[in-house]
Amino acid sequence: MLIRRKGIIYELIKNRVLFLMLLPVLAFFLINNYAPMVGIYYAFVRFDFNRSLFNSEFIGLENFRFLWQSGILSKLTFNTLGYNLVFIVSSNVLAIVCAVLLSEIQLKWFKKLTQSILFLPYFVSFVILSVIVYNVFNYESGFLNTTLRGFGMSEVDVYNTPWLWVILIPVFYLWKNIGYSMVIYLAAITGISDEYYEAAKIDGANIFQRARFITVPMLKSTFIVLLLFALGSIMKGQFDLFYQLIGNNGILYNTTDILDTYVYRSLKVTFDMGMASAAGLYQSIFGFVLIMVVNTIIRRINEDYALF
């Protein structure tokens, strides 16, 4: 209360060194993240090569119309949200499991090797992945069907079977990203003091009990922070992943089309600043609302875990 009464000026003077140190960061975000927000206005005007942004004709929500014109906005939103939820939950849970298991391994070279192998796919681009996947799954000469034929079994036409991709896409996502999130959790586990484990050992806790009652609870805050960060971009799908794996294959769109790929395809022919901005704004607002809601819920439950 005392501080508040003395006001902003007092605060500024008192912590002037800290505020000075904050300036570069502030400038960075202002220039790169806040100033471009003016461009949001593009979503509400008719783009015109001859006129500046604020002189262009205001057309309200007209630019947003293409999103629901084909009547699939709800499906796209559902797909985008669904896939991202699966990605976030499964990759975090799996990463925690892997991290806990790895941290219990005593053999140093084996631990490093496993970690490297898990991390490696992170550097494989989705373009290369799509080539690998095509060579595994294509109907005539793919690895899968050649093997099945070799065993005298009937072939699977993976590229014409939409439901399969609901499973395949998360699998590829995990394959690529698990190593990365695992490292974050490994770092968090390293940060847990050994005293807890030693005390637990003396109390007779076995290895599973130690993991269950010490490691996992200690990872909760890391998990929640990562979760909140991920939720902010939940409407921004993994464009590369979907675009490279599915591409032009319309047969699979019902189960695999997300907002990003839809917007990309629609605007590839009709490139319009207004419509592109409109789509981006829709995604951002959705993400913003979601993160606010979740953060509020978390703050209600436990204030320490909330982002702000």
Added chain:
Amino acid sequence: MVTRSKASAVILSSFILASALSACSSNNNGGSASPSPSESAASPSASAPASESASAAPSETPAGIDTSEHVTLQFYMLGGEPKDLSAIEKKINEMSEKELNATVKFNFTTWTNWDQKYKLLLSSGQDVDLIFTADWTQYQSYAKSGAFLALEDLLPKASPTLYEFVPQDMWDAVKIDGHIYTVPATYKEYVNNGFVYREDLRKKYDLPVPKDIASFEEYLDGIKKNEPGIQPLSMNADVKGNMMDVFREINDDTVGGPLPYGIGIKYSSPNDVYSYWGSDEQINDLKVIQRWQEKGFFAKNVLNVQDTMQDPITTGKAAAMLGDNPTRYNDTKMKMQSTHPDWELGYTPFAETRGFATPVHPIHNGFAVPKNSKNAERALAFYEKMVTDKRYNQLTEYGIEGTHYTIEDGYYKMVGDATSNGFPREGMQGWAWRNPEYMLFDKSYDGVKAIFDELDKIAKPDLFTGFAEDYSSYQAERAALEQVEKQYFYPLYAGLVKNVEEGVKTAMEKANKAGLQKVQEAYKTQWLAYTSEKGIQ
């Protein structure tokens, strides 16, 4: 502690808000003061007000434009850049520095996502002084929406030689709404498609020469039966461009370039605009393609095939292509025979069956000056040099004589091969500034010339390319239809839908919901206005 951090958070956010507001308002002021946002971001050195003083112009520069201030021109081409570009650029700059007091930077978009980059170049207000245009880069639409500078007043002043060099009827042909927005190339060529097929296999199994869809199918049948290791037809994920559009060109007498939104217009009756989507004509075409798919002429997962159309031919994995243009056919043949000299590649221009061919419209290759350019006059003066000055022209088309090529009996001869040569023929994709007087041809190109000579005899004008569509009133529907086509028509184009009638019915339902009728009506109105304006019967 908690209150303290809250207080600082308040301060922080108020900072952010204040500066966001100030950024916003300053931007606003800038916007209202100058006519375009890009102008306010102009580099100070590049802005050369014409009014300043014309007296300082050096005497050796062309009359009419002010070259007193040095400028750097940004020149944009599509595709990849040749290895030795910097050497060429240096030589060009030595000359242009002296003659125009300007240097040029040659920029390339690469072929990956070039259409995206092209759009961004034009709409983001980037510094671009000269950019390639073509019908397939949507020149007409961009010109109509005001992305380029109108050149008719500048041309006689800044580039009088070029203005004389390009015939008047070509200037007229590239006009959009009465204005010239691009400098067309004057070299006449044909890009009509034709069947490409392995001639040696045809002879070996005594198969018919592909002339139309029926004989082509017989040919493919023969390949399938006799050569189980070879895929009869080369096809990739772009089943619209490589299958459907080409199929319609040979089978349905289409008016010219690929028509959008399932529109159908026949060359023989250009004023009769109908919906190809949902028509019996389409159902019949799709049934043929579906049969081809069932016979295994091309991959079942064709929608995920990323190969080019030509590579499987040159490597011998596939035997035929539904259609390709004469120049590219010749390239494919050369490439194939460089590794397999005993293979032969045959070609039947669709013109043989259709009875006519259309030489490329002047819009097909050109260079425009974007609206954002601050050096329009100098850009045109420079482009004039590129086209009409032999030194500039041959340097940028063929490289340095002796290093990159030699001339033998009047033919172009590459030094080394395509991989070792740092500047292959037309290595800068210099299609637009080709000058027939200075052009050098490889000996192998005689084959293309022979085809062109044949096509010259049955040439008819291109009716379609002069048409500039204005889609601003149905952008949303247009975007939605793109989705419908990809999701419901592409599987049909790939022959993957067993019941064609059902498939077309579903696709049509979705298309109608997305606003097909509105788009087709608007397109029809615009098209009819165009044909009546041009007097096309």
